[in-house]
Amino acid sequence: MTALDDQRMAALLQAAPVPEPRVDVGRAVRDGRRRRQRRRVGGIAAVTVLAGLGVVGAVHPGGAASRPAPATPALAASPAGTAPAAPVTCEASWLPQPIDGPVAVANGVDPTGRYVVGEIGTGQEDGRVVLWTDGRAAVLPSGARHAAAVNAGGVVVGTNGDGTGWVHRDGKLRFLATPPGYHAVLVHAVNGRGDIAGTARGAGDSHHAVLWSADRPQEYRLVGRSGSAATGITEDGTVVGVMGQLPYRWTPQGVGAALAVPDGYPRASVDSAHGEWAIGTVPGARQGGAVQMLPVRWNLTTGAVSLLPFPGATGIAGNGDLLVDGSEPLVVAPDGTSRRLPGRPDVRATEAGTYSANGISDDGLTVVGAVYENQVHRPLVWHCRR
Numbered sequence: 001m002t003a004l005d006d007q008r009m010a011a012l013l014q015a016a017p018v019p020e021p022r023v024d025v026g027r028a029v030r031d032g033r034r035r036r037q038r039r040r041v042g043g044i045a046a047v048t049v050l051a052g053l054g055v056v057g058a059v060h061p062g063g064a065a066s067r068p069a070p071a072t073p074a075l076a077a078s079p080a081g082t083a084p085a086a087p088v089t090c091e092a093s094w095l096p097q098p099i100d101g102p103v104a105v106a107n108g109v110d111p112t113g114r115y116v117v118g119e120i121g122t123g124q125e126d127g128r129v130v131l132w133t134d135g136r137a138a139v140l141p142s143g144a145r146h147a148a149a150v151n152a153g154g155v156v157v158g159t160n161g162d163g164t165g166w167v168h169r170d171g172k173l174r175f176l177a178t179p180p181g182y183h184a185v186l187v188h189a190v191n192g193r194g195d196i197a198g199t200a201r202g203a204g205d206s207h208h209a210v211l212w213s214a215d216r217p218q219e220y221r222l223v224g225r226s227g228s229a230a231t232g233i234t235e236d237g238t239v240v241g242v243m244g245q246l247p248y249r250w251t252p253q254g255v256g257a258a259l260a261v262p263d264g265y266p267r268a269s270v271d272s273a274h275g276e277w278a279i280g281t282v283p284g285a286r287q288g289g290a291v292q293m294l295p296v297r298w299n300l301t302t303g304a305v306s307l308l309p310f311p312g313a314t315g316i317a318g319n320g321d322l323l324v325d326g327s328e329p330l331v332v333a334p335d336g337t338s339r340r341l342p343g344r345p346d347v348r349a350t351e352a353g354t355y356s357a358n359g360i361s362d363d364g365l366t367v368v369g370a371v372y373e374n375q376v377h378r379p380l381v382w383h384c385r386r
Helices: 009-015 025-038
Strands: 058-063 087-094 103-109 115-121 128-133 138-139 146-150 155-160 164-170 174-177 182-190 197-203 205-213 220-223 226-234 239-243 247-252 254-257 269-275 277-288 290-299 305-307 322-324 331-333 338-340 353-358 366-373 376-385
Touching: 103 146, 115 146, 115 366, 115 376, 128 155, 164 182, 164 197, 182 205, 197 239, 205 239, 239 269, 247 269, 322 353
Parallel strands: 103 353, 103 376, 146 182, 182 226, 205 226, 226 269
Antiparallel strands: 058 290, 087 376, 103 115, 103 366, 115 128, 128 138, 146 155, 155 164, 155 182, 164 174, 182 197, 197 205, 197 226, 205 220, 226 239, 239 247, 247 254, 269 277, 277 290, 290 305, 322 331, 331 338, 353 366, 366 376
């Protein structure tokens, strides 16, 4: 799945996987640490995470196998009978590195494309969170680790390795309340209003979706019933996640309802949501002792769900553009038309996995990620123009 989302603790929800029915956040953290020593990101070990977006296309242990992955069709051209879309040109630029470290990645971008969040370190639990504002880098306080998301106001949220949630706002780091009866949280998303979505974990397998406020981080609201998990939140306050084995959404008023599951699949989980779109995964074919997770997309307005014909997806833009992080990252529009993200002329490596795309802005014109070359990861951003 997403290669370099690896340094965000929130993605341990996917790695464990927390959105699946029997959530164990503590085990997620422990398993994620062990995976840091085993997994390879573009060829070197790094911390395992998500962002995200998603563990789409990744192989996961356990779980009942379902149908095999669909064959990947040729990418669509402009639909017949319609004028071709305005051409989009993209250019990759380096993001500055304010501190040294061989694993430097951009993991997420805010809806406007102005703020980029990432980490720099060695990939061994020492990563420092970096916030780029209009390309200028600032290192967050050392008490903030494993950033999960950034909003249009530059508010950054994440979860430390001990299961403590945090928010960085207006230059100040504050910690989120852990609800009584629970001992750890995993933070996933923040919207423009400062609503923060995540999941609290207690004894055994107990877990519950939680909302916090960036203004009042010691206040919280439990969402849904026990057994829920929140993995995303939209600008209007709609929360997405899971309830038991079902993908779920909750209105800003807290009214919950299950999302559709693709025909022939036993269950699904939601990874993230932007605008009227959400992405997640369903269990596909078993490969040895593991299950191939397949990407799906929901339209939250119509309720329609579709199995995506790609090996994996790492993000969804507010306009419906899908970020596909394969051997060559590309952006796929809702109508199926696509554009590949170009490489840097000064990067010599050409093998699959050289480029990783991890986050996309709401207009689909800013994409962030990293380059792996000569045993080093370097953060970059693609700026596109219509």
